[in-house]
Amino acid sequence: MPHLLPADLREALAANRELRVVLLTDFLVLLAELGLAVILPWWLASQGGAQAIAAFAVTLAVAAFFIAPAVSPFGDRLCKGRQITWGLAGLCGVAAALASLSFTGVFSVAAVAALGVLQVVAASFVDPARDAVLTELVSPAQLPVALRMRKTTHAAAGILGPLLAGVVLGSAGTTAALCGCVALLAGAMLVASRIPRASARPRRGGLGVWWSDLRAGLAAKWQVPMERGWTLVNFAVWIFQGPAVGMLIPVKVHALGLQGQWLGLCLGALSVGVLLGSVFGSQLLVDRFGRYRVRVGLGFCEGLALAVVGLAASPWLMLAALLAAGFCNAAMSLVGATHRALAIPQEYRVRMFAAGAMTTRVAGAIGPALVGMALASYSVTWVYTAWGLLMAVCVLGFVAVPRFKEFLTLGHDEVADWYRRQYPAVFR
Secondary structure (H helix, E strand, O other): OOHOOOOOOOOOOOHOHHHHHHHHHHHHHHHHHHHHHHHHHHHHHHHHHHHHHHHHHHHHHHHHHHHHHHHHHHOOOOHHHHHHHHHHHHHHHHHHHHHHHHOOOOHHHHHHHHHHHHHHHHHHHHHHHHHHHHHHHHOOOOOOHHHHHHHHHHHHHHHHHHHHHHHHHHHHHHHHHHHHHHHHHHHEEEEOOOOOOOOOOOOOHHHHHHHHHHHHHHHHHHHOHHHHHHHHHHHHHHHHHHHHHHOOHHHHHHHHHHHHHHHHHHHHHHHHHHHHHHHHHHHHHHHHOOOHHHHHHHHHHHHHHHHHHHHHHHHHHHHHHHHHHHHHHHHHHHOOOHHHHHHOHHHHHHHHHHHHHHHHHHHHHHHHHHHHHHHHOOHHHHHHHHHOOOHHHHHHHHHOOOOOOHHOOEEEEEEOOOHHHHOOOOOO
């Protein structure tokens, strides 16, 4: 497999041990998380239907809205390696509790949702640190390649995770599949213990400092015009994109009368597209069309591909459309990610990433709630199609984001600490 990677990715992987450790941690975590993304929706849909999935998704999104920003100030002060390890220990415990609940044979949406909230708490420590740790382990010049390598790793896990979960789910049942997730998270925790430890920034003032840090991160997110516009467009897009690549897929699979293995195939097809887009597609398209056109154009095309998933009456057409959507998603999401990470001052990165995650979680609550109401009156075919088309329309909002086009035309050497240089009053 390594020889299939482009030369720049192979060289980065061979030269940086810390990068290999982070990527292996990500790979194991995502195998478990994407396995759970197959297991839990199938469990919920089989026992409680689409309404159970909607209730679960809304509960988690609302919980994350409050939890993610509350823990984010600690991420700019704690050692990222320790933060990731502690959070993974919590995720492992939640997965073990879910396996125990399944083993008892007593299904409860409330109990699964409660454990899901605990999962959000643990993930809120893990995810922002995983997002930010690469900026501390590689140089700005190496960061674009490191982010492509991470996206490639995510896509590989995205292919294997759903497929393996679907196989285990179909052959051994829910409890065995959940036990597999426990083992993967335990392995990720052991690997994460090898991430280099850094000295924590000194903490003073207790609750007062925490509140001050929290307000500063949220204020910075809002006061930078481009960052505010970027976040608002992402918020609108995720209301429709989130359900279309998440809860609507198992509902669509059920509507076509397919078995659980097809859910794994659908999520695997989505990830194959992400893999192709991240390894080969994004850089080729950027070189030919530029970052701005790729970001907006492929986002629009992703929405159209998801609308085709909704209309598909054939499982093979559904797989092809999901593969296309994954390709567009990878190329779109990679474009601008390096610029944005470098532009944010280092001491604000975790808080601003968490603030972005907070808005995503709000959209993640609104989207499933609207889907639940729409499915009460319309078929999944029309709801899914509408969600894809509405996502495509929302992506066009990037055209109105202040300085967005200008920012994406800058070179990587020009965007380091760009927010501080352009808006010094915000980052004092």
